[in-house]
Amino acid sequence: MGKSIVEKIWEKHVVSREEGKPDLLYIDLHLVHEVTSPQAFSGLRMKNRKVRRPDKTFATMDHNVPTVNRTQINDEVALKQITTLEKNCNEFGITLAGLDSPNQGIVHVIGPELGLTQPGSTIVCGDSHTSTHGAFGALAFGIGTSEVEHVLATQTLWQTKPKTLKLQINGKLSKGVTAKDVILYILANYGIRFGTGHVIEYCGEVIQNMSMEERMTICNMSIEGGARAGLVNPDETTFAYLRNKEYSPNDDKFEQYVEYWSCFVSDEDAVYDRVIEIDGYEISPMVSWGTNPSMTGKVDGRIPTVDQFDTELERDSLRRALRYMALEEGQKIEDIRVQHVFIGSCTNSRIEDLRSAAEVIKGKKVHSEVRALVVPGSQQVKKLAESEGLHQIFLEAGFEWRESGCSMCLSMNEDVVPQGEHCASTSNRNFEGRQGAGARTHLVSPAMAAAAALYGHFVDVRELVVQEVV
Ligand SMILES: CC(C)[C@H](C(=O)O)[C@@H](O)C(=O)O
Numbered sequence: 172m173g174k175s176i177v178e179k180i181w182e183k184h185v186v187s188r189e190e191g192k193p194d195l196l197y198i199d200l201h202l203v204h205e206v207t208s209p210q211a212f213s214g215l216r217m218k219n220r221k222v223r224r225p226d227k228t229f230a231t232m233d234h235n236v237p238t239v240n241r242t243q244i245n246d247e248v249a250l251k252q253i254t255t256l257e258k259n260c261n262e263f264g265i266t267l268a269g270l271d272s273p274n275q276g277i278v279h280v281i282g283p284e285l286g287l288t289q290p291g292s293t294i295v296c297g298d299s300h301t302s303t304h305g306a307f308g309a310l311a312f313g314i315g316t317s318e319v320e321h322v323l324a325t326q327t328l329w330q331t332k333p334k335t336l337k338l339q340i341n342g343k344l345s346k347g348v349t350a351k352d353v354i355l356y357i358l359a360n361y362g363i364r365f366g367t368g369h370v371i372e373y374c375g376e377v378i379q380n381m382s383m384e385e386r387m388t389i390c391n392m393s394i395e396g397g398a399r400a401g402l403v404n405p406d407e408t409t410f411a412y413l414r415n416k417e418y419s420p421n422d423d424k425f426e427q428y429v430e431y432w433s434c435f436v437s438d439e440d441a442v443y444d445r446v447i448e449i450d451g452y453e454i455s456p457m458v459s460w461g462t463n464p465s466m467t468g469k470v471d472g473r474i475p476t477v478d479q480f481d482t483e484l485e486r487d488s489l490r491r492a493l494r495y496m497a498l499e500e501g502q503k504i505e506d507i508r509v510q511h512v513f514i515g516s517c518t519n520s521r522i523e524d525l526r527s528a529a530e531v532i533k534g535k536k537v538h539s540e541v542r543a544l545v546v547p548g549s550q551q552v553k554k555l556a557e558s559e560g561l562h563q564i565f566l567e568a569g570f571e572w573r574e575s576g577c578s579m580c581l582s583m584n585e586d587v588v589p590q591g592e593h594c595a596s597t598s599n600r601n602f603e604g605r606q607g608a609g610a611r612t613h614l615v616s617p618a619m620a621a622a623a624a625l626y627g628h629f630v631d632v633r634e635l636v637v638q639e640v641v
């Protein structure tokens with residue numbers, strides 16, 4: 172019987188196994204950020220322990236860094252977390268991409284772009300969106316702060332073997348439909364719990380045709396479907412991306428690595444605990460209208476009505492979400508007005524995301540009632556975008572062009588959506604208060620966010636594409 176990539180990576184990393192207990196897994200890469208690491212380092216210090224593999228540990232600061240005047244940190248908690256991370260990295264000998272580093276950025280953007288994220292490896296970080304790295308065929312998952320301490324001290328982690336879910340996306344995507352729409356469509360159709368206890372293996376023609384950045388967007392949001400992680404089998408696209416990255420294997424060893432990485436690809440006859448198939452042609456540009464990522468619909472559709480649901484629980488959760496969002500049941504999604512647009516986050520802040528938004532707004536102006544921000548995922552993305560002149564396109568249209576970080580994805584810095592206002596956001600979570608107390612988030616693709624910035628409400632980006640051709 173064949174094996175799936177998850178089983179192959181797992182078997183390669185088990186250090187110790189005992190009947191009835193979780194397995195002890197070896198961890199190849201531990202990524203660290205300022206929010207979930209302070210107590211872990213304090214724990215080490217109290218027990219007088221060292222970091223076992225500082226060379227397999229890499230840190231950056233992203234969650235609460237300012238995106239303007241980066242050296243001027245006004246928030247006390249943020250300042251404390253940032254200086255604590257600097258001190259900890261210094262003391263424990265860990266490489267840090269700090270605020271003055273050209274490699275600084277959102278932890279899930281910089282791992283891949285530096286070539287730290289590699290196929291067949293186990294990757295952890297005290298952050299739920301670690302699933303992003305699965306795009307490279309790595310088993311990558313978020314861990315809690317006590318586990319961060321365990322990994323720092325031992326380079327291993329106790330884990331129960333997850334179940335496997337094969338999610339095959341057949342056919343092609345229509346023009347104007349992006350990776351973000353694919354994952355939002357999946358969440359809209361299967362809910363926020365369908366992946367519980369599983370690692371999702373994304374495959375099929377749509378995934379094969381995607382760039383690494385698109386695959387990252389999909390794997391990133393696996394966690395919103397409850398999954399432990401999400402991944403894609405490594406292929407030529409993966410290997411091409413990894414060539415010449417700072418921490419990728421050198422040229423002379425690269426082919427050997429490609430051979431090694433290829434061993435992890437799922438066997439044709441691999442068996443999965445669950446299989447889901449969807450059709451790429453069915454997917455439209457999507458907009459979330461509610462307070463979790465599954466409360467999402469097609470841009471040319473309507474918000475559901477209460478009588479469409481069978482149980483009182485579902486009807487209640489719809490009513491509650493609509494009350495928070497100040498929207499009506501049955502309302503047309505295109506009629507939802509937005510006052511803010513945020514292009515950024517580990518879901519959609521890479522160069523292809525910025526290019527796709529820039530293409531929509533080029534030569535046009537942001538609507539007079541909209542405030543729009545672009546926050547590149549990393550300093551490298553920012554620099555590349557500037558070398559292509561994308562920042563000019565954004566600035567001329569009336570967008571603000573910021574420094575890299577998590578920013579308005581969770582508003583731990585000063586980038587906050589005011590109470591009661593709506594934001595078209597390329598991030599991954601739309602929970603109550605996520606972008607500020609009383610803020611109302613709508614999850615969309617970068618192209619859809621850009622279009623909303625121009626019109627002040629949601630518009631079907633496919634129609635813009637068609638109009639331009641005509
Ligand atoms: C701060 C961190 C623990 C958190 C996470 O784990 O996801 C954050 O990144 C988020 O997106 O909500």
Ligand code: SF4
Nearest residue numbers: 300516517577580581
């Ligand atoms: S960008 Fe958002 S989702 Fe990603 S790590 Fe930062 S806060 Fe979490």
